[in-house]
Amino acid sequence: MRASSNDENQPDVMPLLERQSFLDQLQDAFELAASGCGRVVLISGEAGIGKTALVDVFTAIAEAEGARVLQGACDALTTPRPHGPLLDIARAAGGRFKALVEGRPERERMFGIFLDELERRGPQTVIVIEDAHWADDGTLDLLRFLGRRLKNTTALLIATYRDDELSSDHPLRGVLADISRAAVHRLRLPRLSETAVQELAGRAGLSHGDLYTLTSGNPFYVTEVLAAGGEGIPPSVQDAVLARAALLDGSAKRILDAVSLSPPSLERWVLDSVVESDGEEVKACLATGTLVSVDGSLAFRHELARQAWKDTVDQSRARDLHAGILRALREAGDHAAGVSRLVHHAAGAEDGESLLSLAPQAGAEAAALGAHREAAAHYALALNRADALEPSARAELLEALSRECSLIGDSERASQLLTDALEIRRSLGDVGKQSEAERGLARLAWYQGDAPAARRHTRAAIEVVEPLGDSRELARAYSAWSQVLMSADESTDAIEWGLTALAMARELDDVETVVHALTNIGGSKLKLGDPEGRDPLEESYRLAVEYGLHDDTARAGLNLGETTGDWREARRAEAYLDETIRFCTDRDMDPYALCGMGHRALMRLWTGDWTAAADDAQFVLGHSSAPPGLRIFPLLVLGRLRARRGDSGVWEALDEARDVADRTEELQRIATVVPARAEAAWLTGRGDAVAEEVRAAHQLALQGTNPWWIGELAYWLWRAGDPVEAPESAAQPYALQINGQSAEAAEVWKRMGFPFEQALALTESDDADAAREGLQIFHRLGARRVADVVAAHLKARGVDRLPRGPRARTRSNPANLTRRQEQVLGFLADGLSNPEIARRLRISRKTVEHHVSAVLAKLGAGSRGEAAAIARDLDSG
């Protein structure tokens, strides 16, 4: 809500001091955005520092230059309205945008509508979202959504927030971190200098010696003091506000009372029904500048002023006013006010009955809009007064609150609430709801890595409804059980139970359970090595996409990627993971995207793209919302990379990976972490320390069905000197290596596209040339420590003429081309074709093609012609 610039209402509008450089920065961002590269500006500072004032001046300039300004502010309500700012913006923008948003579409569509609005050709748009420290979850998601996608629009997004209200775990911090660094400008507004304060005092025709010291240069405080006039300086902001209002009489002050309890403003008609007054008192409030008029409502000049006044209103008066406002809003009908606002007043009026009916409603509305923290707050409010509720309603409230708590990451509280709900359901004999609660507890236990508890609860979910025959709950419980079995690697049973669940779900037309069961069946089949497992997974994926079941789409996609990866089909797995990660990133489904990236890191490690592997791994580990289980793969990838390269931090990563993996009790995790530790132990001379661990893991793997896990663990035992024979079930290349057929093994690895494993096999060969080739591959990959260790072994064996290291790279070669690539570029620039270059350099045409693509990539050229031009520049420059 913006104050009108009518001088009558604003006797103290003054030009901004010491803000010119910030205005300049805003102008820069504005112009950069106009060139087609959307920008985000974050304006922060303490309360009263003048963020709104700065924004107002800038938006006036922007409008004068033809831009369209859309503004929304986050509420200071006890619990803010979900998507409050977005709704305000849509309402102000009007037209199609307003109509679409008011149709209350689902959240994702709403964000999409907003983005469409920005991408439409037309005037440049400036979006302002104020007081983001009060943002509800929905608005936080909107900020993240827009922040990530503005790059290709001409829009400028300005968000203001109070940085002194941002505790270290405030959700806004996470959002600010997620928005890309490149397109974000940060403006932090400082307090006024002594000179500025003196100038303001001078303009007001006053001279206050101590003004600067007392106010510390806070602009709001300064203006309040100067407006109050008079002698002496009020010792606090609150006193300053009260001083300004001191000129008003009793009945006018009652108006201030009412307005202070209704952030951000109070409609005139509501005011009239709670406070008797004639127009004169209102005029007096406006005249003194204590209140301002905005679109037919009254508001304090600044949130600080409202707070200051609110604190002076005594308890019983506040209760009465809140009750009066609530009554007036309710009588006016459903659209008079959002339910969040009604809850705010019901809470203030301590009206338990109203709260009990309004709060759950507000909670449901917030949940539907994805504002989960707000939904939780509303439900909790209702729960506090739920003693009088009948048990099943109370249980419903507990279940709703538990759901929200688990969505905001408070799984402990979620478990506690659900356990309470379960008790009630049990005493009521409501077996359907009991089963649902047990499944919820199982899911929570799984997130916390407590596998035994997950198992227990799922069993209970089945037992409680099984006696009653087929039902949705039973189908879901069976499907949940098949998932438990799948994680525990009991794949055959998992399939059986999955099929039972599937049949029942199809009968009952429960698409969600059909999708869930198909995922478990497909995933388990793939785990057993049955390639037909791909079909149910792909069907599950397709159905999930069709029915808009986002969670299930992500699950199916991740399952496809993970299980394909378990079978070492690295490239195919990476393709599945790429698609799933993109799907999840588009919808800001961060936890799933992170899970996918963790697995993709391993795929990239295997295919030799170590830089990209490290990128994925570091991204996941650096992300705050990654639960412990997601860290396993990134940690083991980094551990392996550091061991191979000779970098620090090997055991730091691998010890944590092992601890977390052990707690999950899942074979897939243990079987991927332990070989990494075995390899690192070999490289860092710690063989003895991990020997037991590797033997134990090998035994475990033998009880499972994955030949790769069996093979790799057997291989490392063999390498460490254990008298082990290649198990029947071991995967081919590993079995070959253990049997001494390294050359054949190397061929297999080469066909699979696993350069590191290929190189290990080569260096195990008796053939000196093969060994040298292997060493060369280690050099190419940058596996320095491996190369050193292996070179030492080879020398001891008597192999000479060992290749020494990667080609020379000097700083004087700005494009960082190898010598060979420079030669190729030279011929290319002279206009030679690939076959001609191949002839000149006496290498194969395929090799030339490979060099040419590398050169184009390094130069960032799209064609040979471009590369030639760049080469000429490099030569002359």
Place this chain on the structure above:
Amino acid sequence: MARYLIERTFPDGLAIPINADGAASCCAVVKGNAESDVTWVHSYVTPDRKRTFCIYDAPNPEAIRRAGELNGLPVDRVTEVRVLDPYFYW
């Protein structure tokens, strides 16, 4: 954030002239480093200019390698280090 020692090998010898070009080179390296949150503290060079030992502050070894790739600088090994100064003991 931790401190790391980076070993680099320049088979042809590192050449950073003490003139405007050299300064520009260093500037470019510093800028490239910033993209990965990596800070160059200082470096030691062997007389034949073929090996350098660089002290860097960085969040992890991978960030250093990333910056190295961006700047076209070779990275042999990255080791975490702490300072040990005889004067600590007085």
